[in-house]
Amino acid sequence: MNKGRLIVLSAPSGCGKGTMLEQILKDESFFCSISATTRAPRENEIDGKNYYFISREEFRKLIAENGVLEYAEYCGNYYGTPLKPVNEMLENGKNVILEIEVKGAMKVKKLRPDTLMIFILPPSVAELRRRLNKRGTESAEVIEARVAEAASEIKIASQYDYVIVNDALEVAVNDFKAIIKAESMKTEFAGELIDEVIKNA
C-alpha cells in the first residue's frame, strides 16, 4: 500500500475552509488531524473529536519528546498537532490534512519538506469583508481587524505550493481534488509504477 500524503490547508477566516473540509472529508482517503490543547473543553466539545484535551504536563512532555509537529501558546493555552496519530494515518495510506494557520504551517514545511502546502484564497478582500459582515455576529472593528489579518496572511500564500480561490464551493473542492490527483501522478512518486509497467516486458 502507498503511504498517504501530509497536506497543510490554511485559509484566512471567512474563506470557507470549514465547508470545503466537510466536503473533502466525505472521501474516506482523507483524514483531518485533530489538535491537542490544554484549554478546557467547551460545552458539546468531545475529546478526540474536536480536540485531544490534555493537561499542561502532558503537553510539555509531548513537546520534550518531539511528539508534536508544531505548537503555539495562545491566551495562556497550548495548541498543537500530535505527531503519532498523523504518522499512523499516513502509514495506513490516508492523506492527512492539517488545518493550521500560516505560522504553524511554515514550521511543518521546514520539518517535513514533502508536505503538500495548500492555501485557500477568497475571490477578493472586498468579498471577504462582505462575507464576514454577512455573518452579522461581529462588530465593524473586529471585522476590520480580521480583514487586515487576512490580507497579511495572504501575503504568505506565495510560500505555499498551491493556491485555490474559493469563489464557488463545488469548484474549489474539485480544484483541491485535482491537486491531489496531479500530485499522485508526479514522477517522483511513480518509480514503483514504472517498474511495475516494465515488469514481464
Add this chain to the structure above:
Amino acid sequence: MNKGRLIVLSAPSGCGKGTMLEQILKDESFFCSISATTRAPRENEIDGKNYYFISREEFRKLIAENGVLEYAEYCGNYYGTPLKPVNEMLENGKNVILEIEVKGAMKVKKLRPDTLMIFILPPSVAELRRRLNKRGTESAEVIEARVAEAASEIKIASQYDYVIVNDALEVAVNDFKAIIKAESMKTEFAGELIDEVIKNA
C-alpha cells in the same frame, strides 16, 4: 491575458496517445503543434495540417536561425518543431502540446525548463503487446521490436514531470486535465492572483 503553457506529451506506440489527444483538443484552450518535415506529403496529407511540408533548404535555414525547438533526421528526412507558431499560440494564451518522442522531448526540456513534461504509460507491457497484436497489421517480429522500444522509452519516463496510465480513455483524459488544472494553481503562477486578491483591502 495569461500566456499558455508549453506541454510535451510522449508515449510509446500503442499507448493510445492519438485518441487521448483527439479528446483533449476538443477543448479550444489547447493547440497541438504541427511539425515541419522535408519528406514528400503522402496521399490525403495536407500542408499546415498534418505537417508543414518544406524543402531541405528551408529546413536548414530554420535550424541556422534557431527557428526549430527540436529536430531530428530520420530515413534521410528532417522532422522538427517550428518555433514561431508555438510562440504565437503561447502568446495568445493557448496551451501548446508537442507530441514528440523522448529524445526530442529531452531537448525541449533543456531549452525550455518550464515545459510541462507528461508521459503516457500503458497499464503494463503485457497489455501493450496485446494492443499491438490486436491491430493485426504487423508481424510478430515488428511487434516485439516495438515492445522492446516501448520498454526502453518507459525507462526515461522518470525524467518527465508526470506520468498518466492510460488504462481507460476517459480516466486518462481527466487525469491530463487534472494536471493542467493543478499546474495553473501552483503559487509560482499565482503572484498576480495574490496581488489581485489583496488589492483594495
